Amino acid sequence: MPAAVTISQLNKYYGIYHALRDVSLTVQQGEKVVICGPSGSGKSTLIRCINRLEEHHSGTIDVLGHVLDDNMSRIQEVRREVGMVFQNFNLFPHMTILENCVLSPMLVRGTARKEAEEQAMHFLTRVRIPEQANKFPGELSGGQQQRVAIARALCMRPKVMLFDEPTSALDPEMISEVLDVMVSLAQEGMTMICVTHEMGFARQVADKVVFMDQGAIVESGAPTEFFNNPQNERTRAFLSQILAH
Amino acid sequence: MANSATARALPPISPLKTRLRKSFFPTPLSGAISLAGMAFAAWALWHLFQWAAWNAVFIGTAEDCRAASGACWAVIADRWRLMFFGLYPHEEHWRSALGCLILILVIILSCLPVFWRPLRLAVLWVCSLAVFILLMRGGVFGLSYVGEERWGGLTLSIFIFCATALIGMPLSIALALLRRSSLPLVSVVTGMVIDSVRSLPLVTILFAVAVVLPILAPGSSGTKIMRVIAGMALFFAAYQSEILRSGIQSLPVGQDEAAKSLGLGYWHRMTRIILPQAFRRALPPTVSQFAISFKEVSLVIIIGVFDFLASGNAAYGSGEWAFTYVEVYVFMAFVNFIFIFSLSRYGAYLERRMRVGK
Numbered sequence: 001m002p003a004a005v006t007i008s009q010l011n012k013y014y015g016i017y018h019a020l021r022d023v024s025l026t027v028q029q030g031e032k033v034v035i036c037g038p039s040g041s042g043k044s045t046l047i048r049c050i051n052r053l054e055e056h057h058s059g060t061i062d063v064l065g066h067v068l069d070d071n072m073s074r075i076q077e078v079r080r081e082v083g084m085v086f087q088n089f090n091l092f093p094h095m096t097i098l099e100n101c102v103l104s105p106m107l108v109r110g111t112a113r114k115e116a117e118e119q120a121m122h123f124l125t126r127v128r129i130p131e132q133a134n135k136f137p138g139e140l141s142g143g144q145q146q147r148v149a150i151a152r153a154l155c156m157r158p159k160v161m162l163f164d165e166p167t168s169a170l171d172p173e174m175i176s177e178v179l180d181v182m183v184s185l186a187q188e189g190m191t192m193i194c195v196t197h198e199m200g201f202a203r204q205v206a207d208k209v210v211f212m213d214q215g216a217i218v219e220s221g222a223p224t225e226f227f228n229n230p231q232n233e234r235t236r237a238f239l240s241q242i243l244a245h
Numbered sequence: 246m247a248n249s250a251t252a253r254a255l256p257p258i259s260p261l262k263t264r265l266r267k268s269f270f271p272t273p274l275s276g277a278i279s280l281a282g283m284a285f286a287a288w289a290l291w292h293l294f295q296w297a298a299w300n301a302v303f304i305g306t307a308e309d310c311r312a313a314s315g316a317c318w319a320v321i322a323d324r325w326r327l328m329f330f331g332l333y334p335h336e337e338h339w340r341s342a343l344g345c346l347i348l349i350l351v352i353i354l355s356c357l358p359v360f361w362r363p364l365r366l367a368v369l370w371v372c373s374l375a376v377f378i379l380l381m382r383g384g385v386f387g388l389s390y391v392g393e394e395r396w397g398g399l400t401l402s403i404f405i406f407c408a409t410a411l412i413g414m415p416l417s418i419a420l421a422l423l424r425r426s427s428l429p430l431v432s433v434v435t436g437m438v439i440d441s442v443r444s445l446p447l448v449t450i451l452f453a454v455a456v457v458l459p460i461l462a463p464g465s466s467g468t469k470i471m472r473v474i475a476g477m478a479l480f481f482a483a484y485q486s487e488i489l490r491s492g493i494q495s496l497p498v499g500q501d502e503a504a505k506s507l508g509l510g511y512w513h514r515m516t517r518i519i520l521p522q523a524f525r526r527a528l529p530p531t532v533s534q535f536a537i538s539f540k541e542v543s544l545v546i547i548i549g550v551f552d553f554l555a556s557g558n559a560a561y562g563s564g565e566w567a568f569t570y571v572e573v574y575v576f577m578a579f580v581n582f583i584f585i586f587s588l589s590r591y592g593a594y595l596e597r598r599m600r601v602g603k
């Protein structure tokens with residue numbers, strides 16, 4: 001089976017700032033990868049390159065057989081297959097929860113409204129908030145909004161899901177309700193790339209943990225190896241910091 | 246939710262007497278100022294009432310008016326047709342009146358949320374403007390032909406306003422999006438067009454389209470009213486596009502990114518996600534832009550278009566009623582006030598409605 005995402009020798013600059021340095025990463029279908037690292041290390045930049053929210057300057061990114069470049073229709077094709085969940089939820093505040101969920105399937109996939117709504121209710125039930133379908137995002141708690149954001153992405157039936165610190169903007173008591181949804185998604189075999197500092201989640205579902213620092217991948221490995229026997233000095237320092245509190 | 250809100254203790258309300266005392270007589274000095282202010286207001290109101298109602302002449306001749314000390318509303322009764330319909334042929338006034346009513350009706354209809362779909366609004370406006378033009382111009386269905394140069398009065402003012410907004414609004418959206426284009430050439434050129442138009446006074450633009458354009462391109466530039474509408478629409482669009490752009494720029498970038506990540510293309514992102522939110526945010530300045538444009542229609546008088554203001558001037562300008570210019574202007578101000586005040590109340594209603602998220 002071909003890999004879901006293959007990144008090789010990726011470089012990315014913001015002006016003269018070298019944000020990603022020769023990053024290579026392969027994610028197999030069904031694999032769950034957790035990316036961690038200190039603030040500013042390029043984690044968001046890396047996963048935003050995967051659906052071309054950021055463009056890279058050298059190296060190649062192959063997503064489900066599409067090699068990303070300036071070709072807009074190829075980018076659209078990749079975005080159709082790759083769902084993304086953001087730190088700030090980014091629900092569309094002028095639409096109801098249901099509208100948020102049916103919009104893209106109807107416009108991009110051409111799904112009929114009735115079918116799109118049934119599918120939306122299916123995923124809203126899966127994230128356990130079907131009763132909120134007709135509310136507006138502003139009327140929901142942060143945890144509920146993030147679960148809607150996951151459901152909205154799932155409504156496109158993506159093959160790969162990207163998560164950029166999905167729990168960082170949440171109050172502690174809401175983190176677990178979002179993580180629970182992510183765990184069950186992982187158990188169903190979704191290919192997932194998660195930037196997160198939730199190390200419990202990483203231990204539980206990750207097939208591979210990647211540590212980034214200063215725009216480069218410093219270390220990566222299976223979670224047991226990674227947590228119990230980190231090789232790199234910077235990884236050890238980071239882990240001791242993050243596991244301390 | 247509503248229940249719990251009402252059940253919660255309301256803030257204590259002090260008796261009316263205490264509240265009045267607090268707002269008007271907190272100290273002797275402000276008490277004195279309040280009293281003086283109230284006395285002046287009462288005096289002014291009394292005189293206004295005497296002039297505008299008690300001693301006024303509502304129906305009669307110019308002679309009756311001269312004999313009375315109050316306002317001469319008789320001029321309105323005598324000349325309202327001229328003010329509303331301008332030089333439109335007298336026996337065809339019903340067409341102008343009907344046209345005016347159609348436009349007002351369509352304005353009211355487009356204020357209703359049911360019509361807030363680009364397609365519905367477009368169909369509504371294009372159809373009704375076509376009907377309006379057929380009705381006013383005639384030459385078909387047994388209606389006699391009336392050239393645009395004879396249109397006038399309030400009907401013409403409202404028509405110019407509607408057409409300006411109808412052309413200017415889509416144009417402003419296009420300009421706002423072009424100015425945000427990622428192609429530097431497109432955005433720079435659009436920016437230059439917008440800024441040049443904004444740095445010219447409307448009067449200059451009107452002169453350019455009414456006087457200069459026919460000299461530069463004789464015969465191929467449409468009627469004067471069409472050119473005036475084009476000029477006003479351009480001016481409207483230059484300002485409105487910047488209002489919209491500020492609305493777009495105030496949105497969090499995450500909105501566009503989320504839409505991109507869902508696979509939505511540029512048009513869908515703009516029409517479903519970005520513009521609807523930008524319009525909501527830009528609502529207050531948009532309403533005032535409409536009000537300004539409505540008032541600016543009266544500037545067309547300087548290039549000889551016979552709008553509401555010009556017709557008003559004509560209404561008192563003919564000898565016998567010459568002394569009644571105050572009454573005529575008060576009346577025109579009142580008509581303008583009705584339109585613009587309704588507009589701003591509507592704007593306030595929209596803001597309240599949108600705070601809910603709809």
Ligand SMILES: Nc1ncnc2c1ncn2[C@@H]1O[C@H](COP(=O)(O)OP(=O)(O)OP(=O)(O)O)[C@@H](O)[C@H]1O
Pocket residue numbers: 014017019037038039040041042043044045046
């Ligand atoms: N749009 C931008 N323009 C310029 N520099 C940027 C931009 N976005 C990110 N950077 C820089 O690139 C570096 C990597 O940013 P990135 O957001 O990928 O970090 P991160 O690992 O996700 O950090 P965090 O944990 O704080 O989210 C940072 O130093 C940041 O300042």
Ligand SMILES: [Mg+2]
Pocket residue numbers: 043044045164165
């Ligand atoms: Mg980040």
